[in-house]
Amino acid sequence: MSFPTNFLWGGATAANQLEGAWNIDGKGDSICDHVRSGSRKKARIFDDVIDSHYYYPSHDGIDFYHHFKEDIALFAEMGFKVFRLSIAWSRIFPQGDEVEPNEAGLQFYDEVFDELAKYDIEPLVTLSHFEMPYGLAKKYGGFRNKKTIECFVHYAETVFARYKDKVHYWITFNEINFGTLSHGKKAVLGILDDSVDEETCFQALHNVFLASAEAVNIGHQINPTFKIGCMIAYITMYPLTSKPNDVIECQSVNRMINLFCGDVQVKGKYPYYMENYFHKKNINLVISPKDRDILKRGTVDFYTFSYYMSTCITAAKENTTTTAGGNLFGGVKNPYLETSDWGWQIDPVGLRFTLNEIYDRYQIPIMIVENGLGAEDKVEKSGKIHDSYRIHYLQQHILEMSKAIDDGVNLIGYTPWGCIDLISGSTGEMLKRYGFIYVDKDDDGKGSLKRFKKDSFQWYKKVISTNGKNI
Ligand code: BG6
Numbered sequence: 001m002s003f004p005t006n007f008l009w010g011g012a013t014a015a016n017q018l019e020g021a022w023n024i025d026g027k028g029d030s031i032c033d034h035v036r037s038g039s040r041k042k043a044r045i046f047d048d049v050i051d052s053h054y055y056y057p058s059h060d061g062i063d064f065y066h067h068f069k070e071d072i073a074l075f076a077e078m079g080f081k082v083f084r085l086s087i088a089w090s091r092i093f094p095q096g097d098e099v100e101p102n103e104a105g106l107q108f109y110d111e112v113f114d115e116l117a118k119y120d121i122e123p124l125v126t127l128s129h130f131e132m133p134y135g136l137a138k139k140y141g142g143f144r145n146k147k148t149i150e151c152f153v154h155y156a157e158t159v160f161a162r163y164k165d166k167v168h169y170w171i172t173f174n175e176i177n178f179g180t181l182s183h184g185k186k187a188v189l190g191i192l193d194d195s196v197d198e199e200t201c202f203q204a205l206h207n208v209f210l211a212s213a214e215a216v217n218i219g220h221q222i223n224p225t226f227k228i229g230c231m232i233a234y235i236t237m238y239p240l241t242s243k244p245n246d247v248i249e250c251q252s253v254n255r256m257i258n259l260f261c262g263d264v265q266v267k268g269k270y271p272y273y274m275e276n277y278f279h280k281k282n283i284n285l286v287i288s289p290k291d292r293d294i295l296k297r298g299t300v301d302f303y304t305f306s307y308y309m310s311t312c313i314t315a316a317k318e319n320t321t322t323t324a325g326g327n328l329f330g331g332v333k334n335p336y337l338e339t340s341d342w343g344w345q346i347d348p349v350g351l352r353f354t355l356n357e358i359y360d361r362y363q364i365p366i367m368i369v370e371n372g373l374g375a376e377d378k379v380e381k382s383g384k385i386h387d388s389y390r391i392h393y394l395q396q397h398i399l400e401m402s403k404a405i406d407d408g409v410n411l412i413g414y415t416p417w418g419c420i421d422l423i424s425g426s427t428g429e430m431l432k433r434y435g436f437i438y439v440d441k442d443d444d445g446k447g448s449l450k451r452f453k454k455d456s457f458q459w460y461k462k463v464i465s466t467n468g469k470n471i
Contacts, residue, residue, distance in 0.1 A: 002402055002405050002406055003401075003402065003405060003467050003468040003469075004405070004412070005467065006412075007081075007411075007412065007413065007414070007467060007468065008081045008082040008122065008124075008367070008412055008413030008414070008415075009079070009080065009081050009082070009413070009414055009463070009464040009467075009468075010075070010080040010081055010082035010083050010084065010121070010122075010124070010413065010414070010415045010419070011075060011078075011080060011083060011084065011415050011416055011417075011418075011419020011420070011436070012083075012084035012085075012124075012369050012370050012415035012416065012417050012418070012419065013064075013083075013084060013085050013086075013418065013419065013420065013422055014085070014086045014126065014129035014130070014131070014174065014422075014425070015061075015085065015086045015087065015088035015091075015129060015131055016030060016032040016033070016058040016061070016086075016088065016129065016130065016131050017057075017058065017061060017418075017422040017423045017424075017425060018061045018062055018064040018085070018420075018422045018423075019061045019063075019064045019065045019088060020058075020059065020060040020061035020062065020063040020064065020065050020066075021061075021063070021065035021066070022056075022058055022059040022060075022061075023059075024065065025091075025102075025104035025105065025108065026091075026094060026102040026104050026105060027088065027090055027091040027094060027102070027105060028090040028091075028093075028094025028095050028096070028133050028134065028135060029050070029090060029133075029134045030058075030088060030089065030090040030131045030132060030133055030134055031130070031131070031132050031133075031134055031137055031186055031187070031190060031192075032058045032130055032131060032187075033050065033056060033058050033059060033090075033134065034046055034047050034048065034050060034056070034134060035047075035056065035058070035428065036054045036055065036056055036428065037054075037055050037056070037057050037423075037427075037428035037429065037443060038426075038427045038428050038429070039427055039428075039429055039431075039443070040342060040427060040429075040432075044426075044427065044428050046186065046192075048192070055444060055445050057423040057428045057430075057445070058423070060445055061422065061423060062420065062421065062422050062423070062439045062441060062449065063449055064420075065108070067449070067451070068111070068112050068115060069115055070451065071420055071437070071451065072112075072115045072116055072118075072119065072121070073119075074420070074437055074451065074453070074457075075119075075121060075419065075420075076118075076119035076121060077461065078419075078436060078457060078460055078461045078464060079461055079464035079465055080119075080121050080419075080464070081120075081121065081122060081413075081464070082121065082122045082123075082124050082169070082413055082415060083116055083121050083122070083123055083124065083415075083419075084123075084124040084125075084126065084171075084369055084415040085112070085123060085124075085125060085126070086125065086126035086127070086128070086129035086131060086174065087109055087125060087126075087127060087159055088105075088131050089127070089128060089131050089132060089133055089152075089155055090131065090132075090133035090134070090135075091105035091108065091109075092105045092106060092155055092158060092159060093133060093151065093154075093155055093158075094133065094135070095133055095135030095136070095139075096132070096133030096135045096136035096139075096148075096151050096155075097135065097136065097139070097140075097147070097151050099154075101155075101158050106158075106159075106162055109159075109162075109163065110162075110163075110166070113163060113166040113167060114166070117166065122168060122169060123166070123167045123169070124169040124170075124171065124367075124369070124413075124415065125159075125163075125167050125169070125170050125171070126170075126171040126172075126173075126174050126231065127152075127155070127156055127159070127170065127171065127172050127173070127215065128152070128172070128173050128174065129174040130174060130175075130187040130188070130425070132148075132190040136148050136151055136190060137186070137190040137191070137192050138192070141190075141191060141192075141193075142186075142189050142190020142191045142192070142204065143188075143189045143190050143191070143204040143205070143207040143208050143211070144189070144190075144191055144196075144200060144203070144204045144207070145207075146207060148190065148207065148211070149207050149210050149211045149214065152211040152215070153211060153214045153215060153218065156172075156211075156214075156215035156218060156219065157215075157218050157222070160215075160218060160219045160222045160223070160226070161222055164222050164223045164226075165223075168223075168225060168226060168227060169226075169227050169229070170219060170226060170227070170228045170229065171228075171229050171230070171231045171304055171369070172211070172212040172215050172216065172228065172229075172230065172231075172300075173188065173208060173211075173212055173230075173231065174231050175187075175188070175231060175232065175233035175306060175328065176188060176205075176208060176209075176212070176230065176231065176232065176261045176265070177232050177233055177257060177258065177260065177261040177262075177328075178233060178328050179201070179204070179205045179208060179261070180201075180205065180256055180257060180260060180261070181257070181328060181329065182201075183328075184328065185201060188205070188208060189201060189204040189205060189208065190204075191204060198281070198283060199283045199284065199285070202278070202283055202285055203285050203286065205261075206285055206286075206287060206291070209261075209264050209265065209295060210291055210294055210295070212230070212265060212298065212300075213265075213268075213294045213295050213297065213298020213299070214294060214298060215228070215298075216228045216298040216299070216300060216301075217294070217297055217298045226301075227301045227302055228300055228301055228302075229300050229301060229302040229303060229304045229367065230261070230262060230265035230266065230300045230303060230304065231304045231305065231306070231369060232258065232261055232262050232303070232304075232305045232306075233305070233306050233327060233328050234258055234305040234306065234307050234354055234358075235257060235258065235309065235310065235311055235326060235327075235328060235329050235331070236258075236307070236309075236310035236311070236347065236350040236351075236353065236354045237250050237253060237254045237257075237258065237310065237311055237312070237313050237331065238250065238310060238311075238312050238313070238334065239312070239313060239314070240312040240313060240314035240316075240332050240334075241314065243315070245315040246313065246314050246315050246316075248315070249313050249314065249315040250312075250313040253313050253331075254313070255271070255273050255274075256274075256277070257328075257329060259271070259361075260273075260274050262303060262358075262361075262362070264295060265299065265300050266299055266300055266303060266362045266364060267299065267362075268295050268296040268297070268298070268299040269292065269295060269296060270287075270295075300364075301364065301365075302364055302365040302366065302367060302412070303358060303362055303364055303365070303366050303367075304366070304367040304368070304369040305354075305358070305366075305368065305369065305370075306327075306368075306369060306370030306371065306417070307350075307351050307354060307368055307370070307371050307397075308326075308327055308344050308370070308371060308372070308417075309324075309326055309327070309344040309345045309346065309347060309350075310334065310337070310345055310347040310350035311324050311326060311329070311330065311331025311332065311334065311345060312324075312331055312332040312333065312334045313331055313332065314332050324339070324343060324344075324345055325339065325342055325343020325344055325345075326343070326344055326345075327344065327425075327426060333345070334347075340373055340374060340375065341374075341375060341376065342374055342427075342432060344374070346373070346393065348393075348396035348397045348399065348400045349400055351368075351371070351397050351400045351401065351404070352400040352401070352403050352404045352407070355368075355401070355404035355407075355409045355411060356404060356407055356409060358409075359404075359408075359409040359410060364410075365410050365411075365412045366409065366410060366411050366412065367411070367412055367413040367414070367415070368401070368411070368413070368414050368415070369413075369415050370415070370416070370417040371394075371397055371414070371416050371417060372390070372393070372394065372416045372417040372418060372434040373389065373390050373393035373394070373434065374418075374424065374432040374433065374434055375387070375389055375390060375432070375433060375434075376431055376432070376433070377421075377433050377438060377454065379438065379452070383452060384455070385438050385452060385453075385454040385455065386454075386455050387454045387455055387456050388455065390434075390454070390456045391455065391456050391459050394416060394456070394460070395471045398414070398463065398468060398471050399471065401414065401468075402468060416434070416460075417434050418433070418434030418435050419434075419435055419436055419437070420435045420436070420437040420439060420451070421433045421434065421435035421437065421438055421439040421441075422434075422435070422439075429443050430442055430443050430447075431443055435454065436453070436454055436456045436457040436460050437451050437452070437453060437454065437457060438451065438452040438453075438454050439451055440452070
């Protein structure tokens with residue numbers, strides 16, 4: 001096992017799934033505050049007007065807002081070197097278009113970063129993790145409107161300046177490539193209208209690229225030592241068969257979903273295959289020479305991604321019955337892989353393959369900022385939680401990470417998702433847990449909110465203390 005000595009071991013979270021306190025101390029509502037809880041079988045419902053008869057999981061999260069000292073002490077006990085969190089944009093700019101920030105919101109993150117510093121834990125901060133202020137979506141149509149770029153850049157500049165000595169690692173947009181999928185419109189683009197066409201969505205995504213690139217430029221001016229990264233949801237894809245048409249189809253889907261956004265953010269320009277796609281589909285994007293210059297100058301310093309699963313792609317239309325589950329994208333079932341209880345295909349070897357593919361393509365440092373097994377945990381009468389299945393999943397993935405490092409990949413960090421149980425992004429459940437730390441809360445929002453260490457807590461502590469030698 002060969003992890004570099006300064007390898008950043010840690011864990012990852014997002015404000016809307018963690019913090020709660022959705023309307024406290026001046027925070028405005030974000031898009032995710034309008035999404036009701038769902039389940040494995042029931043899709044989450046978006047409400048334009050928040051209705052007190054329903055349960056909205058982001059409103060309470062796991063109440064990190066009032067428990068952060070206790071939670072950070074537990075992360076420190078595990079030996080975390082880094083903690084990934086997001087800033088709730090609407091805590092800083094409640095409606096999104098204010099000139100002056102909300103001081104109480106800024107102070108909250110000051111306290112969080114100071115607490116992390118006590119234990120020498122580096123914050124890794126996502127500026128937007130599906131958390132656009134609702135006001136921007138409602139008033140301007142989200143990133144359809146250039147005004148939202150201006151508001152995002154003002155927000156980025158505000159937090160970069162405020163935390164310039166406290167935060168060194170930043171991510172602009174979580175899983176930006178979700179914006180290429182029709183069901184990613186709200187989360188990434190801030191477009192509430194489900195009926196908008198493809199051209200409108202790609203134009204909005206272009207505006208997200210511009211917002212990201214401008215933030216990178218400003219961030220580097222404020223503190224030249226900042227490391228600012230992109231974040232891609234990587235769904236590794238294999239052709240279902242060796243039929244050449246499956247290979248071609250796989251190449252095409254892979255480019256659109258996994259490669260396009262990273263290519264723009266790392267290489268600073270639109271790839272030829274997307275220019276060609278737009279041309280063939282008669283999608284006429286307005287991209288000015290100035291825009292192209294902003295993209296060119298605003299390339300990221302490192303590449304981060306989430307990795308939970310792989311899938312298969314086929315050109316055969318009749319194969320739709322074997323659709324696989326997934327976080328953003330299903331694809332077709334791989335007969336050689338097992339799945340999680342939520343149908344996500346588990347593929348540790350795919351992680352080694354993916355790391356090599358990414359590094360070969362971009363040649364910049366890489367961080368895996370989400371990975372893990374969403375599973376139902378059982379609390380024994382003794383209060384213990386024996387999550388050997390989670391340990392097994394993570395062991396296999398860490399092993400493949402070490403092989404990728406031996407292959408020569410410059411992997412600098414690993415933050416497994418939901419290091420403390422939090423609400424599920426896709427379903428809103430608490431039933432689907434990822435953490436090393438159990439939080440007593442159920443799908444209806446009831447529970448003591450007490451924190452308990454699972455078996456995986458001690459296991460991960462050992463992994464970190466031996467720098468990955470003892471998994
Ligand atoms: C990623 C998101 O897609 O997957 C997270 O960035 C999300 O917000 C994570 O929670 C896991 O998905 P889920 O649906 O199991 O919570």
